[in-house]
Amino acid sequence: MKLTERKITTELRKHGYKLTPQRQAVIDTIVASQDLLTPARVYEKVSREHPDIGLVTVYRTLELLSRLGLICELHSGGTCPTYTASNPEHHHHLICSGCGKVVDFTGHNLAPLENRLARESGFRIQNHVLEFIGVCSACQETK
Amino acid sequence: MKLTERKITTELRKHGYKLTPQRQAVIDTIVASQDLLTPARVYEKVSREHPDIGLVTVYRTLELLSRLGLICELHSGGTCPTYTASNPEHHHHLICSGCGKVVDFTGHNLAPLENRLARESGFRIQNHVLEFIGVCSACQETK
DNA sequence: CTGCTAATTGATAATCGTTTTCAGTTGGAC
DNA sequence: GTCCAACTGAAAACGATTATCAATTAGCAG
Ligand SMILES: [Mn+2]
Ligand SMILES: [Mn+2]
Ligand SMILES: [Zn+2]
Ligand SMILES: [Zn+2]
Numbered sequence A, B: 001m002k003l004t005e006r007k008i009t010t011e012l013r014k015h016g017y018k019l020t021p022q023r024q025a026v027i028d029t030i031v032a033s034q035d036l037l038t039p040a041r042v043y044e045k046v047s048r049e050h051p052d053i054g055l056v057t058v059y060r061t062l063e064l065l066s067r068l069g070l071i072c073e074l075h076s077g078g079t080c081p082t083y084t085a086s087n088p089e090h091h092h093h094l095i096c097s098g099c100g101k102v103v104d105f106t107g108h109n110l111a112p113l114e115n116r117l118a119r120e121s122g123f124r125i126q127n128h129v130l131e132f133i134g135v136c137s138a139c140q141e142t143k
Numbered sequence C: 001c002t003g004c005t006a007a008t009t010g011a012t013a014a015t016c017g018t019t020t021t022c023a024g025t026t027g028g029a030c
Numbered sequence D: 001g002t003c004c005a006a007c008t009g010a011a012a013a014c015g016a017t018t019a020t021c022a023a024t025t026a027g028c029a030g
Helices: A005-014 A021-032 A039-049 A055-067 A111-121 A137-141 B005-014 B021-032 B039-049 B055-067 B111-121 B137-141
Strands: A071-074 A082-085 A092-096 A102-105 A124-135 B071-074 B082-085 B092-096 B102-105 B124-135
Touching: A005 A021, A021 A039, A021 A055, A021 A082, A039 A055, A055 A071, A055 A082, A071 A092, A102 B111, A111 A124, A111 B102, A111 B124, A124 B111, B005 B021, B021 B039, B021 B055, B021 B082, B039 B055, B055 B071, B055 B082, B071 B092, B111 B124
Parallel strands: A092 A124, B092 B124
Antiparallel strands: A071 A082, A092 A102, A124 B124, B071 B082, B092 B102
């Protein structure tokens, strides 16, 4: 289940962060979008309702939310990182190369592969990145 | 099998690119290193033997080699992309968070998962990214 | 070997995304 | 309401990457 705006604000408070209108606006924007958003795109969207927000505050808020695990930061796209609403369970992403839509998935099992690699390489494995890139059904129709 | 310097230069020629001393130096450096290298780090290494090379040429060469699939470009690290020698088969990477060492692996089978996701999401899946991050045996000893 | 030419190079400047700085503002505890 | 650490936005600084352009050169044709 994706985090709701309510849960995110509660979580912020729990960690002692203030709940400013700017932060609420950024949170609303990310939760409302199903897509990967760059910092610039978040700024653009937030600015519509909240024209006085600074780009710097968008960067700071994204960094904060990401650090608390409330949003997901992805890199596979191109140059700059992109963000999407998070899901508190361990999960990975299916990303549309057409429109940036993100679908979370769980239920994969990389443990056997991870064990094999640890054995063969001598690495102590701590983490993994798994993403599928494709074309969503909406974008398939736009031929 | 990782590409040798010989194979890379042959491949360049095949695509009609000139084989300049600068390109050879960049290729040698990447092939000689087992690690992920940033453009700046490649430049630093190449400069030792070839002090007149420009950083711009390093960027251009990395872009070219990456486009031809002769080196792998990774993003999972931090801010800027990193490069490592490529392997012509479909493969993924095991990356040491301590020293940047990269080990290629093959023999994974994501097809069942990929099929399930395609069915459930309606996506046409084209590609995937899979990386394991850990600590190599040498770095484990450096406690 | 010699010339030719398109490809390549490196210095410089421009650009892009991000971070730092800092003085003014404000959320929320009391 | 008062207070203060947390927060904000403007501006400047910054690091990485890309564009521009005149000079050089790899590799081919003669
Ligand atoms: Mn997610
Ligand atoms: Mn590789
Ligand atoms: Zn799409
Ligand atoms: Zn290591």
